[in-house]
Amino acid sequence: MEPDPTASAHAVAVVGPGRAGTTLASALAAAGHRVVGPLGREDALGDLDVDLVLLCVPDAVISSVARSLPRRDGRLVGHVSGATPLTALGDHEALSLHPLTTIPREGADLTGVTAAVAGSTPRALEVATRLAGDVGMSPVSVAEEDRAAYHAAACVASNFLVTLEGAAEALAATAGLSRERLVPLVRATVESWAERGPERALTGPIARGDEQTVAGHRAAVAERLPEHLGLFDALAAATRTLAGRPAPDPTPATDAPSRPPMRTVTTVAELRAGLAAARRAGRSIGLVPTMGALHEGHLTLVRTAAEQCEEVVVSLFVNPTQFDDAGDLAAYPRDEARDAELAAAAGASWLFAPSADVVYPPGFATRVSVSGVSEPLEGEHRGALHFDGVALVVTKLFSMVGADVAFFGQKDAQQVAVVRRVATDLDLPTRIETVPTVREPDGLAMSSRNVRLAPEDRVRALALRHGLDAVRDALLDGAGTERAVATGRSVMRDVGVEPEYLAVVDPSTFTPRDALSDHPVLVAVAARVGPVRLIDNELVGPVTGTAGRPTGVDPDADVADLVSDHTGPTGATPAPRTTGE
Incomplete structure (x- = not known):
């Protein structure tokens, strides 16, 4: 006889012995349900004789744990994530039940807490709703298309x-x-917002139109915590x-003329003719090489170049010579009209x-090859021709543009090391600026490839960030x-991602390092998540903190400023943040 999951009491297996799993298991048992667990992921889950398997596991492993469960008619599988869609549970009849609260300890009281519930069938939604009510929570149905907005609201609020x-x-x-001095103010503000709403709860200089005081605040932030100035302004x-x-009227800049509209050119002759006047006038020229599909990392590069240079050239060229996989080249996202709009705004x-025929015209027969730094890691896994292609196209771009400075992202650290080697060995006059990686709010390095990640793979992709964190901490x-x-x-591997490489190397030569010493090391990682290949890295330095423990490298430092034995031209001023592909 099939189990009846709409009966008044359910047999529930809770998987995940953390705070959420332990708390829900205790609450469900207290409400009269038969509870198995909380179980660990390593336990035998296939033979569970229950109505519902409730996964209280990290978002990144929900899909893999669900796949390990055999599908049984009448049995539900659920998760307690606010962000993960029901599709992560595969072909199971699925539900989700997300307590809209933090769970600071095992056995926390859930009474009165809102629970966002969803179900792949009316029956699954009914069970999720009933279970939430049984443990004292207040259920509210959240549609799948509203899940991201719901969870974003929760993240903003918490x-x-x-x-x-x-x-x-x-x-x-x-x-x-100290923090304790601010606590009463924070509590009173939150309580006022809860009782009166945002418009009536708002007080302070902006609410009363006192922009002189706001300007004083801004100056204090700029002086004492400049890294938070952007946050203050937003x-x-x-x-x-x-x-x-209204926003205060900005002071007109009399000594900084506005830039003329951006021009798009497709040939070397057009580019050189357009830059000739600027070169004769002694105007500085910056280059931002990209393969398109621009994101915030690229745009930060462009804005940085605009701050330092009077003319900024953004190249948009998907370079076929640095792809070892024809499928990867064909799938690389392209949208020139969108990229042009974003580049101009930045x-x-x-x-x-340029087209491929402009960069590599018929009869083209030249190669640029860099030994040593190009051979490990990316060179080993993508083939020797990959960095030959990078070295060649960068050499051509430097020659075509004649830039004073070129801007690259730290995410592509090995590529930057190859470019530095080329610039040094060939006596190219272009200075190289390397700036730190721009990340998504959850820590994933921004990449043009991220748009190709399926929703469940987007969650699993965080494995690269978590792997780097684990190596750094160790x-x-x-x-x-x-x-x-x-x-x-x-x-x-715990979240089902096998790295192609995870290595600790010298950030200049990319030779292996045994441990931290007197110089920083680079922790580099690459992995395929679904069909998408991703890379990331982090500098870890020997700086000693107040407790005598080594600490991480300043995230705003230029790689070239951190290694004493680097080669090649470098920038004198570290730039804010950026990324590569």
Whole structure:
């Protein structure tokens, strides 16, 4: 006889012995349900004789655990994630039940907490709704198409609030105030918002139109915590909108003429003719080489170039010579019209979008090959021709543009090392600026390839970030490279991602390093997540903190400024942030 999951009492297997799993298991048992667990992922889950298997596991492994469960008629499989769609549960009859709260400890009281519920069938939704009510929560149905917006709202209300209070705490500390001094204010503000809503709860200088005080605040932030100035400006703009106050009139810049509209050119002759006047006038020229599909990482590069140079050339060329996989080349995203609009808004003067025949005309027979730094890691896994293609196209772009400075992203650290080698060995006059990686809010390095990730693979892709974190933490705790890398591989394999490589190397030569010493190391990773190949890296340095423990490298430092034995031209001023592909 099939189990009846709509009966008043259910047999529920809870998988995941963390705070969420332990808390829900206890609450369900107290409500009269027969509970098995909480079980670990390593337990035998295939033979569970229950009505419902409830997965209280990290988002990144929901799909893999669900796949390990045989499908049985009448049995439901659910998860407690707010962000993960029901499709992650495969072909099971599925439900989700997400407590809209933080669970700070095992056995936390869930009474009165909102629970977002969903089901792949009316029966599954009914069970999710009933279970939420049984443990004292207040269920609300959230449609699959609304899930991302729902979870984003939860993150703004919870995670981002912590970020804001962290910034406030850091600023208060510069004036000698501890966190405890701010707590009553924060509590009173949240309570006022809860009772009165945002418009009526808003107080302070922006609400009363006191822009002179706001300007003083901004100056203090700029002086004491400049890294939070962008956050301050964004919050001030949003607060003016909430208060219905106009933005203050900006002071006109009399010494900084606006840039003319961006021009798009497709041939070398057009580009050189267009830049000739600027070159004769002694105007500085910056180059941002891209393969298109621009994202915030590229745009940060363009904005950085616009801050440092009077003419900015953005090249848009999907270079066929650096792809070892014809399918990868064919699938690479292309949208020139969109890229042109974004590049112009970011401050580009020129968009150079040549065809393959312009870059490699008929009869082209020249190669540029760099030995040593190009051979390990990416060179080993993508083939020797990959970096030959990079070296060749960069040499051609440097010659075509004649740039004073070229801007590259730290995400492509080995590529930058190859480019530095080329610039040094061939006496190219272009200076190289390397700037740190731009990341998504959850830590995933921005890449043009990310748009090809399926929703479940997008979650699994965080394995690269988590693997880097694990290696970094192990190194900083004194582990040798072998043990640190083994720890990182284990973390990645736990979510079903097998790294192509995970290595600790010298950031200049890319030779292996055994451990942290007197110089920083680079932790580099590459992996395929679904059909998409991703890379990432992080610098880890020997800087000693107040407790005598090594700490990570300053994330705003230029790679070239961190290694004493680097070669090639480098920039004198580290730029803000960016990425590569």
